[in-house]
Amino acid sequence: MGIEGIGARVARKEDKRFLTGKGRYTDDMSVPGMKYAIFVRSPHAHAKIKSIDAMAAKAMPGVIDVLDGKQLTADGIGNLICGWMIHSKDGSPMKMGAWRPLADQTVRYVGDAVAVVVADSVNEARDAAEAVLVDYEPLPVVTDPVKALADGQPQLHPEAPNNLIFDWELGDATATDAAIAAAAHVTEVKIVNNRLSPNAMEPRAALGIYDSGDDHYTCYTTSQNPHLARLVMSAFYNVAPENKLRVIAPDVGGGFGSKIYIYPEEIVCLWASKRTGVPVKWTCDRTEAFMTDAHGRDHVSTVKMAFDSANKITALKVDTIANLGAYMSLFSSCVPTYLYATLLSGQYDIPAIHANVRTVYTNTAPVDAYRGAGRPEATYLLERTMETAARELGLSPAELRRINFIRSFPHQTPVIMNYDAGDYEASLSAAMAAADWDGIAARKAEAERRGMKRGIGMSCYIEACGLAPSSAVGSLGAGVGLWESAEVRVNAVGTIEVMTGSHSHGQGHETTFAQLVADRFGVPIDSVNIVHGDTDKVQMGMGTYGSRSGAVGMSAVAKALDKVEAKAKKIAAHLMEADESDIVIENGELKVAGTDKSVPWFQMSLAAYTAHNLPAGMEPGLKEGAFYDPSNFTFPAGCYICEVEVDPDTGQTEIVQFVAADDFGNIINPMIVEGQVHGGLAQGIGQALLEGVHYDPDNGQLLTASYQDYAMPRADDLPSFKVSTSNTPCPNNPLGVKGCGEAGAIGSPPALINAITDAIGNNALTMPATPEKVWAAAHAAN
Amino acid sequence: MAKITMTVNGRQVSGTCDDRTLLVHFIRENLGLTGTHVGCETSQCGACVIHMDGLSVKSCSILAVQAAGSSITTIEGLAKDGELHPVQAAFKAHHGLQCGFCTPGMVMTAVDMIARHGSKLDEATVRAELEGNICRCTGYHNIVKAILAAATEMGGVRQAAE
Ligand code: FES
Ligand code: FES
8 A cells, every 4th residue: 555545544636726716616617708697486386377578677788688488498498307217016107297497387396497587797687587577377385295195285297196206115015014913012103304405515507608610519517427417418408419518517516416416507508508699607596506406305204113022123114205396306216215215124134124105296396315315314214213112122222233233244135235245233332432332321410410411322324325236227217327437548658647437526536536546556646637527528427426436436447447557567568578467566667576677657658659669469558448337236334323412491402422433345545534424424413403494384485595594504513523434345346445425414313313312301303403392302201 | 886996815906896796706706716605695604705904704795895995815815835824734634625615715714713813722612613604515523623733833833933
């Protein structure tokens, strides 16, 4: 392991530009002649559009044009799509209602775009947007998914009677019901997973540039997967053919899932650029982000967990209603199904599982993947249920978990997943030791003397990362394959460019990917450039989400490096008249093992390009590409322990300690991994303690539309974290890595809620555990 | 429309803008200094923090015309001669940034915080004074570490010089 190689805490290459204000985010881009777009958005949650009158707006200063949904439809721009087909248990396909980039007949949530104004300045565009007269006929509204399923409720899409998108199941209902009937004990709980707003600090933005000379389109956009954006925009939205559309996602200020999907705005900016003949830039403001960025979570579930007389789980039955909002966003259908129900076995050996999931349209913003996507929902459900069961059974939370841990691998769960490796006991023990679990009684007594209530809670999570074998996801309904691509170009001077289809929006790829190369060839990390986020530079890719950059993206790079290494060795062997099997690469040199003969890396590279002296028949140059398709998911797992103190007079919760013990397999850069865990923990703690999207149930108005009404975790809401890792390498990829980006957000909410319920002695508490709710629950218990 | 002049990062600049233009937009659009970011425009996130006449301010909550005649430092003015400011260096060394979007505002807030408290800063004070800056990526753990490390280092340097 070199000082900049695998396993080293290398400071990030990309930091300098971010720290000096030289980052290039989409809103920082300016091109000659650029104009500004502001969207006219529906103030109603549900209404018919009777007419749109833009006469006055078009006459206002600086206005270039006002375009609406009728023009967009007339120009043949297609509907937004959901890319993962799910079938109901009766075999019928999911019911996809039409989603127009600009609504032309009906609006279905507050913020649904109906027109776009293009003007010389943002202020002029905003003024004119106010002057666009839209005549709406308001319709009745439903925002609650349980209510939306009932008869007589407002109907969002004619395709979906009772607003039901699909009624899907996984697992064995008969076996599960039989086990529950025969159980010694059954724990029953109702679990609500609150709706969240991802809130990347960089608001979404798009800059559409149409070049009539070449009939070519360029789109700068805040995307986690620019290639998929190009594919979808050309294949489904008819914006431009793939070879005439370049999508660039430059520096992106956080995504957390919310920038995976293709939204109306980038399509409209490209189309509007062609219509108006000028480059068109749109930048979201924070209120627009709250209204229109896809939200996360929003599940209502009932759970039955059955135990035998030895406290072994015999069955789990889950019934979930998932709110998908007004339209089906790109990945929305797979989140509450294949990313959720397949993880319901958790870390436990459960012989029978049955999950039923109904997804529902409501007059709210679309809901899609948010950090963890389905896995946080599964973990929260399971770990709250385990805690409740432990209390009912009179066991310690750790004991109940230990009794039920999976201990031999590979392990086939009843819900598709085949866990490859893990050691759940190791994480549990590490976390309990770091948290001084055994000393809690004394700390509780001490807190009691100060009039405070102290509590401790744990959560043992598992997740599935590294999305995923293409044939597997294909058979489950995915519209794309989930491989990754890489190309490694060694320059004539020996410096190296790596083109990757992964996309970095804060995860530090420019450093970790370069570490991989530095480790392999012993070259300085600064001689390696990572190129990503531009469909003209990288041939194809599937982007970054679901912690797939390490397991899938870097594996593709590793595969390309294998090919480069093989050719480099051939060239070096030829130059030194040695056998290629004797060549080793060390510290930037290609050596003949056991001799003092060597060729520096740069000299071999130069030889590849001068081509004066290559092995007979060898092509000049040194550039190799690879596609990597994973053979399985990866399964990071861990144990989180949270300790809190609740003030019984105010209901205020203070986190006094948070311990995370994770198993991420091999680790490329521990510093970056720790940072990923910290960030995930903050989002999970935010969900548990502070965050929640709220709509007025009567009129569908968004009540949490700014940072004044949506509580984001700030520095003094959070503690410093104690994190550690124990590594069982993943056997299914060349690097043995598993993925770490989502763990914190998955494992932390149940640990925190379990801790608060332990402190107040009342198990009935929903997220976010605001002081008001905690106070009420604490007093209800007494 | 107003014509205004101010000193930005030690250079006198002037420009014409709408009366309602916020300082952050003047800095970004008129001056092309895009390091100062907009995360909310409602004074909640701190992505737009700059220094104005020696005080850290949110440039989204002040009009450009109000800043006429003032002296402003933005993130672009912090590093000198290609050398990172100690606070910038500490953020890099302690991994106090991920996507980098909140970072300019965080760094400007931190510089001001350290100027006021010096090496006497402690974790509780840093957390309390970061109240006006949101980071969605780091969980603040490493930001707090970086600020404390920079405070110690800068305090030490100052003492040595005194
Ligand atoms: S943009 Fe100024 S505080 Fe958010
Ligand atoms: S580093 Fe991304 S918001 Fe702070």
